[in-house]
Amino acid sequence: MSGLMMPKPDAATLERRDEIVRALSAIVPGEGVISGETEMRPYESDGLTAYRQLPFVVVLPETVDQVSRVLRYCYENDVKVVPRGAGTSLSGGALPLADGVLMSMMKFNQVLEIDFANRAVVVQPGVTNLGITRAVEHEGFYYAPDPSSQIACSIGGNIAENSGGVHSLKYGLTTNNVLGLEVVLITGEVIRMGGKHLDSEGYDMLALMTGSEGLLGVVTEVTVRILRKPETARALLVGFASSEDGGQCVADVIAAGIIPGGMEMMDKPAIHAAEAFVNAGYPLDAEALLIVELDGPEAEVDHLLERVEEIARANKSTYLRVSTSEEERNTFWAGRKAAFPAVGRISPDYYCMDGTIPRKALPRVLARMRELSEHYGLAVANVFHAGDGNLHPLILYDANVPGELEKAEDFGSDILRLCVEVGGVLTGEHGVGVEKRDLMPEMFNEVDLAQQMRVKCAFDEKQLLNPGKVFPQLRRCAELGRMHIHKGKLPFPDIPRF
Structure with missing residues (x-):
């Protein structure tokens, strides 16, 4: 992960640039190119700001027909395409x-249909995650997956990365909350999968x-x-003298058969950064802080809160505080959801x-x-979706x-290798992209990767859609039988870092 190679345009492609721009402008007129x-x-960058790359050209379609025609043109003329949502990818x-x-x-930004009877909403991919909840909350509904970037990230990007959030422990990731998709293939064909039905x-x-x-x-x-929206939702702040005690409390809560609506953990550096940023009332002497939210009927929530408090005390908790109002519950979460920008201040x-x-x-x-930090x-400041191990x-x-930066990348690589070593996976919700691309052989052997690439080939035989991502070495479809994956770092110095 210490470097990154993205292909540079060859002379023939550069010579065709004006021609490509003209063709795209004819399909998406006005300010669409x-x-x-x-x-x-x-x-030039997304949320992973360690690298930047100026695009060859940017196109902003507004209709499905324009998307189809652009992709068909690129397919027929062997032009690569990178789909992009709000650019919050990490x-x-x-x-x-x-x-x-x-x-x-991002010009696909309309809510197309709200169907309360079937508990479904049809939206375009540029609608923000939070925008879906805003569209239905007046009737007491909401959309469950809630990434920390929900105010900005698009639902299309959530689909691409299978995003999660603080409430995914109980209500699932994006894949558990999506019912249907309309998708345009690289050939320009439009296909539909799923719908409002459950299966x-x-x-x-x-x-x-x-x-x-x-x-x-x-x-x-x-x-x-x-x-x-649940009848009742209350949150519990629990402080611990060590992250190990907090981690054991998480395991014990789940082992007791309790599935909170959300269960998040922060260590001391993250606690201090979030508190200075939001003033949520976090205990500054705690080495680790759990936010546990229970939701459902009021009697059930009251009972589960007592159970969680008992488990927390058994794990040597040093601080306990239960929200007494909706405003206080939201304040507890405000610090956690602002943890990333808060750390940017320190x-x-x-x-x-x-x-x-x-x-x-x-x-x-x-x-x-x-130990790795030393x-x-x-x-390192730690922020966890502790309940589901993310x-x-x-x-x-x-x-x-x-x-x-190189040391940070190496540190990050060692953390991801550690995740695989203990039986976990390389990503929980941010995707592989280019960040984890060259670590894929840590988790998958050549046969595994070849099978995944064959799926890619079934949809995109020319490998024009988002090439250079996910797979450490993407072979031509006809060569998959003799594919070789290089395990280790690749010297990719050609993209300047910030």
Whole structure:
């Protein structure tokens, strides 16, 4: 992960640039094509800001027909395409290509249908995650997956990365809350999968598309499941003298058969940063802080709160506070959801990792991360979706100090290897993108990767959709039988870092 290679345009492609821009402008007229260097700068990076790459050209379609015609043109003329939502990706999944069209879907920003009877909403992919809840909350409904970036991230991007959030423990990830998709293939064909019904006949193409990181098609319409707001929701703040005690409390709560609506954990650096940013009332002397939310009928919530308090005390909790109002509950969560920007106030730069582990391994992993922090000489602030084992260590560094970014990347790689070592996976919700691309052989052997690439080939035989992402070495479809994956770092120095 210490470098990154994205293909540079060859001479023939550069010579064709004006021709490609003209062709795209004919399909998406007016201000639908951006080709000036200055105007394209906002698209040169996504949320993984360690790298930047100016796009070849940017196109902003407004209709499904335009998406279809653009993709068909690119297919017929062997032009690469990178689909992009709001650009909040944290794995480089929306990083542009110097020789490919960047297709922004943010003009697809309409709520198309609200069907309370079937508890479904049909939206375009540029609608924000929070925008779905805003559209239905007047009737007491909401959309459950809630990434920390929900005010900005698009539902199309959530589909690409299979995003989660603080309430995914009980209510699932994006894949558990999506009912239907309209997708345009690289050939320009428009297909539909799923719908408002709860299950579909045939292969589960919906699950295949969710989390496919823009490698299989471009989503132009999404049908999601909405839920009735719980009768009661209360949150509990629990402080601990060590992260290990907090981690054990998480494991014991789940082992007791209690599934909270959300269960999040922060360590001391994250607690202090969030408290200074939001003033949520967090205990500053705690080494670890759990936020546990119970929801449902009031009697059930009251009973479960008592059970969780008992488990917390058995794990040597040093602080307990239960929300007494909806405003106080929201304040508890405000600090957690602002943890990422809050940490940005205590360090010039930070590198946000994303891995998932079995809950029982949390104490061991936390102890090992402290050792790695000392080894690399870089501090780390930990923010976890603790209930489902999804870790978000924030490695603190200064990009202006020579070598610190490389150390942060190596530190991050070791954390992800540790996740796999204890029985976890490389990503929980941020995707593979380019960040974890060269670590895929840590988890998958050559046969596994070949099978995944064959799925890619079934949708995109020319490998034009978002190439350079997910797979460490993508072979031509005809060569998969003799594919070789190089395990280790690849020297990819050609993209300048911030």
